[in-house]
Amino acid sequence: MGFKTQIRFLHKWLGLISGLIVFIVSITGCIFCFHDEIKDLTRKEWRLVEPQNKPFVLPSVLQKKAKEILPNYKSTMVSYYGKNRSAMVYTYSDIGSLYLYFNPYTGKHLKIEDPETDFFIIVEYIHLYLLLPDYIGKHIVGGATIIFILLLISGLIQWWPKRKSDLKRSFTIKWSAKWRRVNYDWHNTSGFYISLIAAIIAITGLTFTYEWVGDGIYKTFNFGGDKALETKAPIIDTTKFNNNTLHAVDRAFTTTVQLQPKAGMYYVTFPQQKGDIIGTGAYPHALRYDHQSNYYFHPNSGKLIQSDPYHKKSLGLQVVEMNYGIRTGQILDLPGKILAFLISLTAAALPVTGFIIWYGRNKKSKKNKA
Numbered sequence: 001m002g003f004k005t006q007i008r009f010l011h012k013w014l015g016l017i018s019g020l021i022v023f024i025v026s027i028t029g030c031i032f033c034f035h036d037e038i039k040d041l042t043r044k045e046w047r048l049v050e051p052q053n054k055p056f057v058l059p060s061v062l063q064k065k066a067k068e069i070l071p072n073y074k075s076t077m078v079s080y081y082g083k084n085r086s087a088m089v090y091t092y093s094d095i096g097s098l099y100l101y102f103n104p105y106t107g108k109h110l111k112i113e114d115p116e117t118d119f120f121i122i123v124e125y126i127h128l129y130l131l132l133p134d135y136i137g138k139h140i141v142g143g144a145t146i147i148f149i150l151l152l153i154s155g156l157i158q159w160w161p162k163r164k165s166d167l168k169r170s171f172t173i174k175w176s177a178k179w180r181r182v183n184y185d186w187h188n189t190s191g192f193y194i195s196l197i198a199a200i201i202a203i204t205g206l207t208f209t210y211e212w213v214g215d216g217i218y219k220t221f222n223f224g225g226d227k228a229l230e231t232k233a234p235i236i237d238t239t240k241f242n243n244n245t246l247h248a249v250d251r252a253f254t255t256t257v258q259l260q261p262k263a264g265m266y267y268v269t270f271p272q273q274k275g276d277i278i279g280t281g282a283y284p285h286a287l288r289y290d291h292q293s294n295y296y297f298h299p300n301s302g303k304l305i306q307s308d309p310y311h312k313k314s315l316g317l318q319v320v321e322m323n324y325g326i327r328t329g330q331i332l333d334l335p336g337k338i339l340a341f342l343i344s345l346t347a348a349a350l351p352v353t354g355f356i357i358w359y360g361r362n363k364k365s366k367k368n369k370a
Helices: 003-033 035-042 059-069 119-129 134-159 164-170 179-206 211-222 246-259 315-321 323-328 330-369
Strands: 074-080 087-092 097-102 109-113 265-269 278-283 293-297 304-308
Touching (some): 003 035, 059 097, 059 109, 119 134, 179 211, 211 315, 246 293, 315 323
Antiparallel strands (some): 074 087, 074 265, 097 109, 278 293
16 A cells, blocks of 8 residues: 555544544533633623722631531632632532632622532533543543544645645635535545644643643753652641641732732632642633742741742743643633634534545445445
8 A cells, every 4th residue: 555545544544443532522622612701601690799999808718618608528729710700619528529609808608519510510521531430531532632633644644735736626625516525625624724723732631631741841842851840849847737727828828919919810728638738829810720820838837938930930831831721722812712612613523524434435335346
């Protein structure tokens, strides 16, 4: 077989093996692109608040209120999502996790949300794990994603025209032709147009499955280095550790706000066991998880012990931490989300149009043999 024939054979069988999973992952990615906007419209009673010209309620206050509402649950983190948005306390117990929404200015309880019954979180878990146990599902999705990248490469090789005279035809769809030809042109042409961005989305998605992908991105942009060393949290002396950490958490949050007064979103974690430190984060924009600055505080005193502002992080770490924003389009705000949605939708159509091509050829081949 010639080179292109071998590529066509590989493309066909890789597509048949991974097509269904690629379709599911892509279509759930489409749905998830605008989950914040949809939730703001359908759940504005507890997601949105009237902005006020005063500081947020301290995290210890929200933690105490959460404990009063759910006495058998432990709080792990408080997130302040913006001046016009509610604050959320993340809690867990042996039964599961629950999210509690509060007005960040008054501390008024607004809503309890169960992530296991939330539509968009279910969609996210389908996208990441196919609703299988994470240690199984993530490898199936990761394997299909790697195959999808290979399909993009092999598809480009097949698409590449043999003659210069065929170049114009390779960029267009002959809409006046029969539907099978239109389907064939759509598969080839749309695959070409989305290939670069779809590959970037796929690669950034692999960082959530395989740590070595994130390490590879880190080393590529840093020309080496050790990501684990740069992201290593400080270790503290636990000999004088006590469990009275609420004052320290408040001090940590207040210090973070002072260090990043223009940030649009903050979070602060609660130590869960002896030796845990308090971690905080600040993001420039609400509901955008990129360009983050991180700080670490002593769990007893609330004293700042390590500072990792965004501008001091290496380029490799900055790029790795942009992965979520890149693959969801958040990094470019609404235009980026629209682009990510269209790319994901087109990627979901590729297995369908490819299967139609294979089925038509297979049926024609059997007919000719008969």
